[in-house]
Structure formats: C-alpha cells, structure tokens
Amino acid sequence: MESKEIVLVKFFAPWCGHCKRLAPDFEKAAAELITNEPPVELIKVDCTVEKKTCEKYGVSGYPSLKIFRNGQYSQDYNGGRTADAIIKYMKGQAGPSVVVLSSKKDFDKFTSSDDYVVVGYFDSESKLKDSYFKVADTERDRFSFGHVTDKSLFKDYSDDIVVYVPKKLHNKFDTNEIKYDGNYDTDKIKEFLTYDTVGLVGVRTIGNLFQFTKKPLVVVYWNIDFALNPKGSNYWRNRVAKVAQDYKRKVHFAISSKEEFSHEVQEYGLGDRSTSDKPIVAAQTKDGKFFMDTEFSVENLKNFVEDLVKGKLKPYLKSEPEPDTQGDVKVIVGRSFKKMVMESDQDILLEFYAPWCGHCKKLAPIYDELGKKLARENIMIAKMDATANDVPPPFEVQGLVRFIFLLFYYFRLNWADFYFANLISQDDEIHQFAIL
Known part of the structure; x- marks a missing residue:
C-alpha cells in the first residue's frame, strides 16, 4: 500500500453477518472510487487468516474500516455503510487536506x-x-x-x-x-x-459532539437557528456567556437546539417543558445528570451553576417502577440499581437491552433458561431496560439505542471489579462467561 495515496481497508471475518451485508456496497463503492482523481482503492483483509495484521491495527470488531495514506494508518472510517455514503465520504478524504x-x-x-x-x-x-x-x-x-x-x-x-x-x-x-x-x-x-476553539459558550450540534466531552458540561436548549434567527440565537448565547465568564476552566458551557436534541431533553425528564419559549437548562457531571427547575434568567442560571459546582444538587435518575415480584432473571431499574447491584453480596451478570432490539428478543428465551440453570448458584442473572432507566457512572450505556444492540456487564462481588462484554451468543457461551 506504500505507493497508494489513500486506501480504505475493510477488516472482516467470513462468518460475520454484518460483513456479509456490507460486502455488496463495499464492492460497488470500490468500482467507482478507483476511477476517482486521485484514485481511492478499497481492499479487504480476512482477520481469520491475517491475524497479526489485524492485531497490529487494533481490530476489535467486524467489519472495521480504516483509512491508510501512503501505506501508513491515518484514521478510522467514520462514514455511513452504504455504497453512496462510502463514496461521498472517501471522495472528501481524497486529494489535498x-x-x-x-x-x-x-x-x-x-x-x-x-x-x-x-x-x-x-x-x-x-x-x-x-x-x-x-x-x-x-x-x-x-x-x-x-x-x-x-x-x-x-x-x-x-x-x-x-x-x-x-x-x-x-x-x-x-x-x-x-x-x-x-x-x-x-x-x-x-x-x-x-x-479550545468553541469559545466560552460553544454551539453544540450532533455534528460536533466530539468537542463537548469534558465535564461538568452545562447545556442550554433553545430554538437555536443562526441562519434564520441569528439575533435571537446570539441573544441567549450572550446571556449564558455572562455566567460562563466566571467559571472558565471549571465548567464548560454550550447551547443546543431543542429540536435537534429532543431525545436528550426527554432523557433529562424535561419533555413537558420543550414547548416553552424560554431556554431550558441541563448539566452533566461525573456524578450524573441535573436540570434547572426554575425559569431561565441570568441570575437563576448563575445560582444553578454555583450549586452544581458545590455539589448541592441531587442528580436526576430516570427509572421505571420497581417490580412487585422477581423471577429467575432479576429486573433492575434505575432506582434499584445501587441496592441490587452496587450493594449486592452476589456476582451479577447484567444485560442492558432495548425492547425493540431484534437480537435482544432472540436472546430472551436463552437468557431466561440461563437464569433457571443458575438460580441456585451465587450468581445473579439480571436485566435492565436501558431505554427506560438510568445507571450511575461509571456504568454508562450511552448510545445503546442507536449503536449497540446488546450490552453486558459482569459484576464481581460488591462491584469492586466489573467486566464488559458485547455478547450476541448461544446459551453455552453465555453460561461459560457467567461462571468464569
């Protein structure tokens, strides 16, 4: 690959279902991109054969797409998985940067x-x-x-x-x-x-979330639109900046569109306030999620941030009601997580799932059977609907709804140690993992 200006490499395994589904789009994109100026070559590496190569480039799942320039690894591919998406993304990557x-x-x-x-x-x-x-x-x-x-x-x-x-x-x-x-x-x-380039109050969008990962982060949601309403958008941004200037390097601030982040507004339990003509405020810290329950004003925002910094606020925890009875597979909700998991005297295999997830539905009878098999062992088999319940840090499962179908944590006694596994597996394999 040393002689190639830019190459997109697909690392795959022959048995991988996602790899098989990607294959026709990958081939179609390859046929068009090779005629690009400069040409973009697409190649594939079978990780069941080229194990050392895949280990060298940190391949941990299939298919993995990585971009190489002049024979050197450049970056992971972050575009879509259709032929058109691959073509568009790689054309943007080709040529002078x-x-x-x-x-x-x-x-x-x-x-x-x-x-x-x-x-x-x-x-x-x-x-x-x-x-x-x-x-x-x-x-x-x-x-x-x-x-x-x-x-x-x-x-x-x-x-x-x-x-x-x-x-x-x-x-x-x-x-x-x-x-x-x-x-x-x-x-x-x-x-x-x-x-360091977003300013005192960054304009946070779905496209630049990577710039807003530091915590504590205070986000003010409003009908942000700098194209159609720049004056109104800047008015509220400047109100936030009046508070932000007193917390440089201590607290990070951003404004976001209520419409673009409607899912996030719901996650904070603020859905009933989404139609308000005033901004709504939420925050993320290492201790959880918080929201401002008073009407927006510079003074109220300042008080909220001050209480946040001093640890005076109670985190918001989304939770379903606790079940009246439990079966072999224990049902854990947001408000019972601490008691049932963090204070448990058992080891626990906990599945975070989404009710709509096909893999989760397919696994359900197998997981129930596993619960029966281990009912008399000192291992709790449990599950939690990650779309309806929050968990405390560090057990975050952000992105599950869109990116991860099935997520497991294995908690050792008193959660002093826990392991993560993304398992879509058969009963025997899950059973083997549970008794390690």
Whole structure:
C-alpha cells in the first residue's frame, strides 16, 4: 500500500453477518472510487487468516474500516455503510487536506465561511508546519484547513496556526481569532482544535459532539437557528456567556437546539417543558445528570451553576417502577440499581437491552433458561431496560439505542471489579462467561 495515496481497508471475518451485508456496497463503492482523481482503492483483509495484521491495527470488531495514506494508518472510517455514503465520504478524504491560500482574495473567501476554519501561516519549512499537515490529514472531516502562501498576509502571524471564528458567532466575550500557543506535538494541536476553539459558550450540534466531552458540561436548549434567527440565537448565547465568564476552566458551557436534541431533553425528564419559549437548562457531571427547575434568567442560571459546582444538587435518575415480584432473571431499574447491584453480596451478570432490539428478543428465551440453570448458584442473572432507566457512572450505556444492540456487564462481588462484554451468543457461551 506504500505507493497508494489513500486506501480504505475493510477488516472482516467470513462468518460475520454484518460483513456479509456490507460486502455488496463495499464492492460497488470500490468500482467507482478507483476511477476517482486521485484514485481511492478499497481492499479487504480476512482477520481469520491475517491475524497479526489485524492485531497490529487494533481490530476489535467486524467489519472495521480504516483509512491508510501512503501505506501508513491515518484514521478510522467514520462514514455511513452504504455504497453512496462510502463514496461521498472517501471522495472528501481524497486529494489535498489543506487549501492553498495564495492571495488575499483566497484568504477572505476561505475565512468568510459559516463554520470555524483553521489557517496555517508558514513561509518556510518547520516542525510545526509538518505537524499541521499531518493533523489536517486526520482531522479533515472535522475541520477545514488552509495554508497561507501570500507573504503580504504575514503581518500578524508567522509559523503560526490560527482558528477563525465565523462572523455569525462573534461576540464581546470571545476573541475572533484563536492562536495556537503550543509546540509541534500533533496530539496537542488536535486537543487545541477540539476543545479550545468553541469559545466560552460553544454551539453544540450532533455534528460536533466530539468537542463537548469534558465535564461538568452545562447545556442550554433553545430554538437555536443562526441562519434564520441569528439575533435571537446570539441573544441567549450572550446571556449564558455572562455566567460562563466566571467559571472558565471549571465548567464548560454550550447551547443546543431543542429540536435537534429532543431525545436528550426527554432523557433529562424535561419533555413537558420543550414547548416553552424560554431556554431550558441541563448539566452533566461525573456524578450524573441535573436540570434547572426554575425559569431561565441570568441570575437563576448563575445560582444553578454555583450549586452544581458545590455539589448541592441531587442528580436526576430516570427509572421505571420497581417490580412487585422477581423471577429467575432479576429486573433492575434505575432506582434499584445501587441496592441490587452496587450493594449486592452476589456476582451479577447484567444485560442492558432495548425492547425493540431484534437480537435482544432472540436472546430472551436463552437468557431466561440461563437464569433457571443458575438460580441456585451465587450468581445473579439480571436485566435492565436501558431505554427506560438510568445507571450511575461509571456504568454508562450511552448510545445503546442507536449503536449497540446488546450490552453486558459482569459484576464481581460488591462491584469492586466489573467486566464488559458485547455478547450476541448461544446459551453455552453465555453460561461459560457467567461462571468464569
């Protein structure tokens, strides 16, 4: 692969059902992408044969899609799994990752984008320049990168990386040009782009969730629309910023669309307030989820954040009612999790499932039989509807509804140790896992 500019590799196993379903789309995409300019080659690696190769690149599930550039691993593939989605994503990955800005006209056009853009000012070779281009290769699907070559534009910057904030997000609380002050370490540059460029109050969308993983995180939900209502959107953002400026580096703040994150609003138990014309506020910390139960105002938000920081708030826990009776497979809900799992004197195999999940339905009679077999052992076989109940950290199962069909935790005595397994298996295999 060393001679290939860009290659998409599918790591698979012949017995894997998902691999078989992907195969025709992968082949169709391969036929079209090979004619692209530059050509994008798609190849496949059978992990039952090339075990060492798959281990080398950390393949832990099938199919795994990874992008290589000039023979070197670049990044995991993060696009869709249909032929059209693969073609679109890989065309975006092919070609230069950095736009050359050879004139002021090019520069003005590039920095007038409605999104954040990254510009490198390099008039000679340097370690920072090398790192910048490496980062651009791996982060091109997250950020737009430019490279100034017109020396007349080097008035304020030289051998620098600068992020330009879109005009619609300019405010008096943040700078509109964010300069990177670190060294040439690529991880440091990525961290800067990810976390240090969103400002005091970031605009959080489904597409940039990767920039809002640090906690505590306070999110203000409203009818955010910077295209149709920039004035109203900025009005509420600035109200939040008045509070955020007092908690720099302590608390992270964001605004999000109530419509785009309607599922999240429901998860916080705020569904009945989703039609309000005032923003609603929720927070995530290492201790759980919280929401502000008073009407939005700068003063109320400040009080909420202060209580959050001081640990005065009680976490919100979504829970079904506890069942009146229990069978061989114990039913655990949000409010009984601590008592039945964390304070249990038994080892526990706990399944987190979704009622609509086909794999879960298929497993149900097998799992019930396992419960009967181990009913007299000192092992609790249990299940929990992850769509209707919350669990305390660190046992989060976020994303189960969309990404994971079947999730198991195995808890050793008093949950001092727990193991994770994503099992879609037969009775004997689950039984073997349970008695390890």
